[in-house]
Amino acid sequence: MAMQKTVPAGRGMEGIAWAALAVSIFSGWFVVTRFAVVRNLEVWDITALRFGVGAVLLLPALFPRGRPLPGWAWKEGLVFAMLWGLPFVLLVAAGLQLTSAAQAASIAPTAMPLFAGVLGAIFLGERHGRRRWAGYAAIVAGQAALLLIGTAVHGLPDPGGILALLGAAALWAVYTLRFRGSLLTPIQSAALICFWSAVLFLPVYLAAGLSNLGAASAGELLVQGLYQGVLMSAVAVITFNRAVGLLGPAAATGIIALVPVAASSIAIPVLGELPAPAEALAILAIVAGVLLVARPVRRPAGS
Template identity: 25%
Template sequence: MSPRSQGYLYVAITMCIWGGFTITSRLNAQWGISAWDITALRFALAFCILMPILLYKKDTAFLWKKQPFILAMIGGVAYCLTSYSAFHYVPAAHAAIFLNGCIPLCTALAGLVLFKQPLGKHIWISLVIMLSAITAMSFLMYQETGVAFGFGDMLFFLSAIWWGVFTVLLRQWKLSAWHSMAGVAIWSAIVYVPIYLLFLPKNLTAPEPAHLMLQVIFHGIFVVIVATLTYVEAIKRLGAFKTGSIVTLAPFMAAILAVPLLGEPLSLAIICGLIGMAIGALQPWRWIGHQDSLQQQLDQQKKQS
């Protein structure tokens, strides 16, 4: 299999997992699994898998640096609690709009605020499209329901801010995929699980055991470990822009699938928001004349030879 084909395979795996995150997180609300519970179980399982591997490899020195701890608190604990909680208030389509649709924007703004990284013209175009889509969506929602935004929407947007800051810090600190993934999972478990056991409400007896086990395995292994590694491998082969653009489609596809699978409504307001945020996040005009990283490497080799 060629490197390009491998890249698309890794992208497909990542898309399935990211899309599944949206569907299964909404199922958490329907199955009575609280955000407190799934966050604790997710990181506890990842800890039990990753910590023995790190000890066996004698690769634990990186854990004592401040970077993995900060990343865990932002992209691990804070992101999971707000995003999982939001699914208890609003349908899955809202996640595609206010979470995944806003992540590119929040990432760009986080880079500007934290490290003075300038906003390019493509970001400004996306900003105008996204704000227009949200304005139109809120107007239509207000006409339909009398409420423009819900509490869940605010939680999703807060989650997008957490993930934007996490992405910028991860890019700035240049941690490897393995260290960043393992550090986030392990420090999140070390900090959050004891707090959960001692102080936070638990509702582990209400859900069906099969439902609870399914969610823990999917979120603890596939979301935390597998998707992180496949996403980074796809970037190596296809480049960050092409990989990010394709993978961004997954939550929007999941929002559409949630209509028949979960029986969720799809109003004119939601359709307007989905289309506008998808265009703003994907930036399809940048695909014209864009080469992936593999093709750029081949062209560079030809010039040198």
């Protein structure tokens, strides 16, 4: 049996720092996106801004030293775009329209480490140990409690919104596991996700007349363009990819699942969405599970 070793402390701290930066951006994204979709912009506008701006910003990464990436990279990038690109954004945006920023931020980021852990154990043979499995159990229990509490306080949650967010979490988890074994760099992955998503979506968006950008103010468009196209499409994807490379999928996704605390806090002053005390306790229970999950994976010696 192969000897096991943990991630070196220096790499672990660096990975946590990258993950923390990604958490801060993801947290604001749920609030900023819901702010847009319940006011002047549509899901299609958010998607167009995210991938249109991101594709232009990251285009140089697709042509290092003036030459395009090799063919295998473009194919891998298309797979990534189907996992953490266009379908993911549309599912999350749909979930945000049917739920709240706090609910969306509690479901998608916290379900993602659970999917990543289960799929990693089944298909990659990852060994998580009792502590991490206990963390996954706490996440499931916390999510179930959150839905039950939310039903009692706010009424029955929209099942379509819940399913959309769970679907997005599953896609995100598969991307995380696949990226770990990819030869693409974090910035190349981000650039290819934006490129393929823009190629697939923007022609339909323009030809079908889906744009509602004219209904938004210049300030709103500026904020959405910067957050969706720069922070989410470029900075967040790159920082998250770095965290996955340094910590491993289970630990990186575990840290990302701290998003609900930050998103719920931001949603209070921005959207006026104040969680009930019981909901706040359920979110904290989920976070407790996340903390059990968020430790670097043990790798075979010499890997």
